[in-house]
Amino acid sequence: MAKSKLVRANQKIARSVVSGYKAIESGVVGGYQKIQNGVVGGFTKMTDAFVDEFLTRDGETVEDAKQRLAAEHPAPHGHTPHK
Secondary structure (H helix, E strand, C coil), X not given: CHHHHHHHHHHHHHHHHHHHHHHHHHHHHHHHHHHHHHXXXXXXXXXXXXXXXXXXXXXXXXXXXXXXXXXXXXXXXXXXXXX
């Protein structure tokens, strides 16, 4: 009888610890993803503005200019360009 109470108590503690860990993990990962999305989004806006202002040709979209530039200047071996 005493052993089963101890087992139940240990299981309850284990569930609490796991649930607390998952909550912390979720908060940390979610926070990191928000920061990452903000940084990547800001960088993309900045590069799009630069390409639009200085590298597009008449009637060419930013995406078309990026594709043209990637074709004209391939990335060094082993590197892939960012999209």
